[in-house]
Amino acid sequence: MQQPIAFIDLGPQRDRVRERIEARFKRIFDTGAFIMGPDVEELETALCEFGGMRETISCGSGTDALLLPLAAWGIRPGDAVFVPSFTFAASAEVVAMLGATPVFVDCLPHTFNLDLDSLQAALDDVRREGKLRPACVMPVDLFGQAADYESVRRIADAHGMKVLSDAAQGFGATTQGHMAGHWADAVATSFYPAKPLGCYGDGGMVQTNDADLAAVMRSLRVHGSGADRYDNVRIGMNARMDTLQAAVVIEKLQIFPDEIEARMRIARRYTAALSGAVTPQALPNGMVSTWAQYTVRVPDGRRDAFMTEMKRQGVPTVIYYGKPLHRQSAYQHFPAAGGDLPVSDELSREVVSLPMHAYLDEATQNRIIEAVHASMRAVS
Numbered sequence: 001m002q003q004p005i006a007f008i009d010l011g012p013q014r015d016r017v018r019e020r021i022e023a024r025f026k027r028i029f030d031t032g033a034f035i036m037g038p039d040v041e042e043l044e045t046a047l048c049e050f051g052g053m054r055e056t057i058s059c060g061s062g063t064d065a066l067l068l069p070l071a072a073w074g075i076r077p078g079d080a081v082f083v084p085s086f087t088f089a090a091s092a093e094v095v096a097m098l099g100a101t102p103v104f105v106d107c108l109p110h111t112f113n114l115d116l117d118s119l120q121a122a123l124d125d126v127r128r129e130g131k132l133r134p135a136c137v138m139p140v141d142l143f144g145q146a147a148d149y150e151s152v153r154r155i156a157d158a159h160g161m162k163v164l165s166d167a168a169q170g171f172g173a174t175t176q177g178h179m180a181g182h183w184a185d186a187v188a189t190s191f192y193p194a195k196p197l198g199c200y201g202d203g204g205m206v207q208t209n210d211a212d213l214a215a216v217m218r219s220l221r222v223h224g225s226g227a228d229r230y231d232n233v234r235i236g237m238n239a240r241m242d243t244l245q246a247a248v249v250i251e252k253l254q255i256f257p258d259e260i261e262a263r264m265r266i267a268r269r270y271t272a273a274l275s276g277a278v279t280p281q282a283l284p285n286g287m288v289s290t291w292a293q294y295t296v297r298v299p300d301g302r303r304d305a306f307m308t309e310m311k312r313q314g315v316p317t318v319i320y321y322g323k324p325l326h327r328q329s330a331y332q333h334f335p336a337a338g339g340d341l342p343v344s345d346e347l348s349r350e351v352v353s354l355p356m357h358a359y360l361d362e363a364t365q366n367r368i369i370e371a372v373h374a375s376m377r378a379v380s
Ligand SMILES: Cc1ncc(COP(=O)(O)O)c(C=O)c1O
Pocket: 061, 062, 063, 064, 087, 088, 090, 091, 140, 166, 168, 169, 189, 190, 191, 192, 202, 203, 204
């Protein structure tokens, strides 16, 4: 009987960092500094260094990390924030929570990231209708791969818009050696446990080089507090990161570069072995992805049968995402570029993610690769 394959196996990583994290936990238990303890500050400093950014604001989740900069910029009703439709709900949710309008943009069929022509079409729609003010673009680093920030920056500058990177899945990804913050006004990430850099609960962070923005976000993170903690100068929220979670991320950050390399190696092997049978997410030259998911396209209505066949062979697969946001009940009334997002629709019908984590050994990966080939033969 073969060992069952995990979709994401956090066990080997936990074994690697367990002792160091437990030592930190012990110290936190002993001192009782559960909220904004010294580990939070240590983590923020380490993340600034890793990300090459001047300011890091740790927070309670990736969703908080998106909400904080939007709230700090004063995004409000009447503002348009351009968001890809093929993403997790949180990207658009934070915009709608502030009463602003997410305007859905299509994505590219090979990289699955924001399509600049569709962004331009959405901007033209908004300008023509004249009801909304273009305020912000939010590229999403889908499955760990950075969007085309250089081009997005150019378009955003031409329209006086902010760029907020939703790097919830892609913190650590680079384009020609640069992370998203090289171009974006703010970068948000999530430390949800299954993310490439995850904690053991909820957590997130925002990075920026803008000290004024950082100061407002720090205030918003703690109920809009002013210089005096009980003098609230703006409406804020509770978005602090637990000290215990900060302790986890500090230790995992030490091994993160090594893990990104492992993910790149595993993804390269998958792509070399699978490209004839299915269509993997394409990674352009000069880019490093964190491969939060390894996702392929199975066309012609065969995806569900393929997944059933994979399951029969003991290989778990997951669909991210089965319905683009512009088709979902909570979001379908918001505008979509040109009224139609064909690539997002197509991807939702075709994508399927395979097991991926930094500790996937070659023998297990070979089993998965063989299962993909056998399943594709079975459904053809
Ligand atoms: C693209 C994207 N944005 C935002 C989030 C929100 O992160 P969190 O779950 O930490 O709030 C996620 C996490 O699932 C995500 O994948």
